[in-house]
Amino acid sequence: MSTDILDELKWRGLVAQSTDEDALRRDLASGVLTLYCGFDPTAPSLHAGNLMPLLTLRRFQRAGARPIALAGGATGMIGDPRDVGERSLNDLDTVRTWTDRVRGQLERFVEFDDSPTGALLVNNLDWTSRQSTLEFLRDVGKHFRIGDMLGRETVKRRLAADGMSYTEFSYLLLQSQDYLHLFRRHGCRLQVGGSDQWGNIVGGVDLIHRVERQSVHALTTPLVTDSEGRKFGKSTGGGSVWLDPEMTSPYAWFQYFVNVEDAGAASYLRYFTFLPPEEIEELEKATAERPHLRSAQRKLAEEMTTLVHGERATRQVTAASGALFGRGELRELDASTLSAALAEVPTADIRLNDGPTIVDLLVATGLADSRGAARRTVAEGGAYVNNAKVTADDWQPSQADLLPGGWLVVRRGKRNLAGARVQPS
């Protein structure tokens, strides 16, 4: 197999750290390389950030390697130590449910077939659940030196702050054992992951070196943050942007990428799309020259939505975005266009007889979390109905305000839209 994949990954900016690159190139050139990446079920869904390493698996597969996607049914029960402090353990049912859901998502991003590069999907609970403590301590624990473990950055920070449980301290051993297991069982010689996984990955590399006398590889993708240092994939509201359409609607997903800052759009195209370099460079140039057209953002949003939600969803959300963000006359939209567009955003049913005010509309549609927040929005000049600013918090819609199909388009701020469907009273 070709080693061009490494050059491509570098061009895309997807390589943060790696072990001996020449050695990896040699392994890549000598046959079908097997690599893996693990995903812990820390939530009911993967989020946008998980796509970095997950799509990297796919890129390797397309280049002729065999990917193993690992769902962390075991590691998810322990929790990778993080700076913010000790995690609270999720109960077993939760972990099991989340593992199943994550598995389901993982299998959509790599290809399964009978060829030598056909993907594998594994769950590390399968080789850890029946392992005894004594076995674990003797076979795995013996190879780890406490001094090395204490020297890890995360551990040092945690010890300096709130301390850390033995449980989380042991996480490294579990993940290292996974790599060893996959090496023995499937000949896996490369583990990829986010750059925060470097220590865990290298732990496995060292373990394999100690017990199998073999050199295997590690490669991490960069941790992506925006200009304010926010972790990529955190929506402006603070929550994550999820792959699950029930948790983040395709419309919200699309909007997240449309709103990416200029500086991010170019690199995200490289990280997350499979577009050829020429096209990406073209879009980068377009952004530099005519930034207001947001062509990179639009293309990014379309690609990402198609990747995760499919082409049909993309058509629907682009149409909805066009209609609702046209800044044109909403009244000129016909009923079916408007209904289709509003189907992509949150909606609420109201009755004019109830005498709903703008505050009620904002709360009912979920655009405001509370009546107080809704009043604040009105007072701040951020409330709109049918693109017209509403300045009085006792404003009420009337029959004349209704758009075709009996809709009111409610907006908070520049881009938070919802529909209120007026029921015949």
Next chain:
RNA sequence: GGCAGGUUGCCCGAGUGGCCAAAGGGAGCGGACUGUAAAUCCGUCGGCUUAGCCUACGAAGGUUCGAAUCCUUCACCUGCCA
């Protein structure tokens, strides 16, 4: 097990009896500018039937006219000692 220190709003953090829904910072939210960017500036930032009331400073009790602030017990965290 002993001793000491700690637990404050989304996060960090000030606050040692009334002037505390709680300083300050960050995040978030809205506005201005622009391009559904970035930066910057301004405003806002527990809830409600909003001149008032309710909930809130780890939990539960207590002292007091009045407690985030004092006392008791409990839980958890950190450090030192065993």
